[in-house]
Each structure stands twice: as C-alpha cells, then as structure tokens.
Amino acid sequence: NAGVTQTPKFRILKIGQSMTLQCTQDMNHNYMYWYRQDPGMGLKLIYYSVGAGITDKGEVPNGYNVSRSTTEDFPLRLELAAPSQTSVYFCASSYGPGKVDGYTFGSGTRLTVV
C-alpha cells in the first residue's frame, strides 16, 4: 500500500510562476486535506475535501486552489507564486472525519519561491 503520495518532493519557483502539487491516496479515504508547515508554526489548513466534487477553505486559502474530481486525487494549485508561499506542504487523508480517525500524511513537498 502506497498510502498518501505527494509529488514533487522539492520545487523551486520564481515569483509569479504557477504550479500544481499532486496528492494521491490509494486507501479509499473520503476526506483529504492540504496543510502548510512554516518553521515553528505548526500546521495550518489550506483546503480540505469531504469527498469527490466537494472542497472547502481552511485557515489560509488565499493564493491556492484545489479540485477533487476523483476520490484518489486532491491537487493543490498555486497561482502567481509569492515568497510568502515558501513552506513545506503536506497532504493528508482520512476515511472518516479526521477528528475521529486521525490523518495519514504524505511525505511532504518543500517549496521555495524566489
């Protein structure tokens, strides 16, 4: 079982460029989440999804977009990258609500915007 797979692992973007962070899970989990981790700041929720076709904003959605066309995939799109988006991004999933099941995390994507 691969679990939650994130690609790429590392990426350097120039200011104003766009990119998509990929997240795929093979556990048939309904719930999926995107977090960013800034040094010393814990994890902040960007977007989440409770099932295919349904997405909603978290704490820090500005500058990002998501889609959930299938149960397995939950890509995160960065439009017009800014230095403030330099962070480590984690995708997570859970079968039921995360508050009950807890999350399974991907290995993260380290993004630097220069």
Added chain:
Amino acid sequence: AQKVTQAQTEISVVEKEDVTLDCVYETRDTTYYLFWYKQPPSGELVFLIRRNSFDEQNEISGRYSWNFQKSTSSFNFTITASQVVDSAVYFCARPMNRDDKIIFGKGTRLHILP
C-alpha cells in the same frame, strides 16, 4: 480561540533520561479524540496515538506512555529511557469545535543527546 498549547518549544535531554512533553487543549466538544504525531528529521509526519476522551486510563506502548487528564485538559506524552532516534518534533492535536478536522499545536522539538 481554539487552542492546543505545547508550551515547551524545545527540550534537550541526555540519552536514557525520561522526558515528558506537555499538551494542554481547549475544546467545547463533550466527546472527542486527541492525537500525537511525530516528525523526525526526515520530515514525514507519523501517527503515534489516538485517544478517546471517555478513556482516561494511561496508555503505554513500549517506551512511550500517555497521560490523559480530562479535569486539567492535558494529554502529556512521556518517553522512558530516551534514545537518539527519538529526536524529532512532536505534535499534539485535537478536533476543531463543531468540525471534522483536527488542529495541531506548534510542536515540541526534542533533542536526545548521545
């Protein structure tokens, strides 16, 4: 404010010492789960434990133990006979009020010195 407080930002102990990581949470839910995650230097987030608020018995898993006290809203984590491989950032997490997601504390960075 919805909080998970990990007051210890960074702890250093010598190998084989015992160490306790503190977690204090706030919640308006009457029943809930609490979580601990480990983030080793390699960066991934590893699930350690999920605890139901109904069960206040201490839980032990090898060198790890958890002390949950509902009366003080604390869910502390103790590592007995610490090892260098325990060096990591440890996150405590609790559910968001009236929501499906969990929120994380800012983490405690633990250094186990040889």
